[in-house]
Amino acid sequence: xxxxxxxxxxxxxxxxxxxxxxxxxxxxxxxxxxxxxxxxxxxxxxxxxxxxxxxxxxxxxxxxxxxxxxxxxxxxxxxxxxxxxxxxxxxxxxxxxxxxxxxxxxxxxxxxxxxxxxxxxxxxxxxxxxxxxxxxxxxxxxxxxxxxxxxxxxxxxxxxxxxxxxxxxxxxxxxxxxxxxxxxxxxxxxxxxxxxxxxxxxxxxxxxxxxxxxxxxxxxxxxxxxxxxxxxxxxxxxxxxxxxxxxxxxxxxxxxxxxxxxxxxxxxxxxxxxxxxxxxxxxxxxxxxxxxxxxxxxxxxxxxxxxxxxxxxxxxxxxxxxxxxxxxxxxxxxxxxxxxxxxxxxxxxxxxxxx
Numbered sequence: 001x002x003x004x005x006x007x008x009x010x011x012x013x014x015x016x017x018x019x020x021x022x023x024x025x026x027x028x029x030x031x032x033x034x035x036x037x038x039x040x041x042x043x044x045x046x047x048x049x050x051x052x053x054x055x056x057x058x059x060x061x062x063x064x065x066x067x068x069x070x071x072x073x074x075x076x077x078x079x080x081x082x083x084x085x086x087x088x089x090x091x092x093x094x095x096x097x098x099x100x101x102x103x104x105x106x107x108x109x110x111x112x113x114x115x116x117x118x119x120x121x122x123x124x125x126x127x128x129x130x131x132x133x134x135x136x137x138x139x140x141x142x143x144x145x146x147x148x149x150x151x152x153x154x155x156x157x158x159x160x161x162x163x164x165x166x167x168x169x170x171x172x173x174x175x176x177x178x179x180x181x182x183x184x185x186x187x188x189x190x191x192x193x194x195x196x197x198x199x200x201x202x203x204x205x206x207x208x209x210x211x212x213x214x215x216x217x218x219x220x221x222x223x224x225x226x227x228x229x230x231x232x233x234x235x236x237x238x239x240x241x242x243x244x245x246x247x248x249x250x251x252x253x254x255x256x257x258x259x260x261x262x263x264x265x266x267x268x269x270x271x272x273x274x275x276x277x278x279x280x281x282x283x284x285x286x287x288x289x290x291x292x293x294x295x296x297x298x299x300x301x302x303x304x305x306x307x308x309x310x311x312x313x314x315x316x317x318x319x320x321x322x323x324x325x326x327x328x329x330x331x332x333x334x335x336x337x338x339x340x341x342x343x344x345x346x347x348x349x350x351x352x353x354x355x
Contacts, residue, residue, distance in 0.1 A: 054084040055160065057149050057211070058132030062090045062122035063140035067097035069257075074102070074109060076143035077136075082150040086110065088130055089140075092122040098140075120223035120231040127222055133160065135222075138208045141257055148253035152211040155249050163245045165211040167253035174259045182256070185209070186248070192240040196281075196292040199233050200300070206256045207232050216244045224280055229273035237281050274300055 059077040063070050070089070077087045087109045089102040093116030102111040114125055123137055134153070138144055152165040171182040183204040187194045194203055212222075216239055223231040240246075278297040282290055 054082070055133035055153075056131055057082060057085045057134045057136055057153075058127075058130030058214075059085055059087045059136045059138055060090065060123060060126030060130060061088065061138050061140055062092055062119055062126060063094060063098050063102075064092040064116065064119070064122065065094045065096050065098070066140040067094065067101050069141040070098060070101045072143050073138055073140050074105060076145070077138060078105070078108060079146045080144075080149050081147050082153065085136075085149065086130065086132060088112065088126045090114065090122045090126040090129075092116050092118070118225065118228055120227055121225045123223050124221040124225065127217075133214055135212045135214055136208070137210070137212075141259070142206070142208050142255060143257070144208055144254045145252070149211060151251060151253060152249050156247060159245075159247070161213050161215050162243075163213050163247055164216060164239065165247045165249055166205060167209050167211075167249045168251055169206055169209050169254040169256050170252050172255055172257050174257045180258075187240075187246055191246055192237065192289065193292060195233070195237050195240055196285075196289065197296050199236075199296065201296070205232075205236065206254065208254045208256070216242070224277075227273055227276055227280070230277035234277050234280050238284065241284060 057080075059080075061070070061073050061077065063073075074087060074089065077085065087105075089098075089109055089111050091098045091102065091111065091113040093114065099111070099113065102109055110129070112125065112129055114122065117125075119139075126137075127135060134149075136144070136149060148167060152167060156163060156165055166185065168185065169182060171180040172178075173180055183200075183202070185203060185205055187203065222235055224234050225231075227234065274297060278293060282293055285293060
C-alpha cells in the first residue's frame with residue numbers, strides 16, 4: 001500500500017501525538033508511549049511499512065435503542081487490520097444501555113449523545129465530529145469484516161479524493177440464521193441512471209459497504225435530515241450527480257443483518273418515505289433525467305399499493321402527485337386508472353391475489 005498524502009489530525013481523546021509520519025504512530029501502530037492505538041492489529045497487518053503515512057479513517061456508528069447489537073458493531077470496527085482508525089458512536093437519544101456499552105470501551109471509542117433526531121441527523125453529527133480523510137458509516141446492528149478498510153484503501157491506491165469504494169456484503173436473516181441472496185450492486189457505466197431506475201428493484205447498496213473520501217460531500221452534510229428513511233438513496237444519487245467516482249471491490253467485506261423488528265421491515269413507513277426522497281431527488285435532477293425517476297418511483301408505489309402496504313387513500317395520491325409534480329398527467333395515465341380500478345376491486349372484495 002503506497003499512500004503518501006498527509007494524515008489527518010487525530011483527536012486528543014485517542015492519546016498523545018508526536019510529529020512522526022503517522023501523527024504519533026510508528027508503522028506498527030504504536031505511539032511514543034508504546035501503547036497501541038484504536039483498531040491497530042500490527043501482527044496481522046501485512047500492509048505496514050516503515051515511513052508510509054496512512055490517512056485517518058473515521059468509523060461512525062449511530063445508535064438508537066440498539067444497545068443489544070452495538071457491541072458487535074463496535075468490536076468489528078476496533079478489529080480492523082488497517083492501522084489508523086477512530087471509532088465514533090453517536091447515541092441518538094436512546095433510553096436503553098447504549099451509553100454504558102459505548103463508554104465501556106473507554107478511550108478506544110469516542111461517544112457523543114444528542115437529542116433524538118433520526119438516523120440521518122445522527123450520521124451527520126458523527127461526520128461533523130470526525131477527523132478522518134475517509135469515512136466509514138456503520139449502523140449499530142450491522143458489522144464490517146476485519147480487513148474491509150485495508151483492502152478498500154489498497155484498491156484505491158493513490159486515489160484519495162472524490163471517490164467512494166464499494167464492497168460486497170453478506171445478507172443475513174438474524175431471525176432464522178439463514179444467509180439470503182443480496183440484490184445486485186453493479187452501478188454500470190451510468191451510475192446516476194442505475195440509481196434512478198433500479199434502486200431497490202435492480203440494485204441496492206447498504207451504507208456500510210461504502211468507504212467514502214471525506215471531500216465527496218464538500219462542506220455540507222451527507223444526509224438529508226428531513227427524511228425518516230430512504231436518506232441513503234438520496235445520498236447516493238447526489239454523489240452521482242456530482243460526478244463522484246464509484247470504485248468496486250469484488251469481495252464480501254460487510255454483513256447486513258436484517259430482523260423483523262428492523263426499520264427496513266416497516267414497509268408502510270419506507271413506502272411513504274419513498275415519496276419524500278423522490279421529491280428531493282427530482283428537484284435536483286436536470287430535466288432530461290426526471291422521467292427515469294418518475295417511472296421508477298411510480299413502479300415502486302404501484303407495487304406498494306398492489307401488495308396492500310399502502311391504501312389508495314386521499315393523502316397518498318396527494319403526496320404521489322407532488323413527487324411527480326405532474327398532477328394532470330398522473331390522473332390521465334394508465335397507471336393512475338389501474339390504481340383506481342384496483343382500489344375499487346379491493347373495496348368490493350375482488351382484488352387480485354397478492355403475490
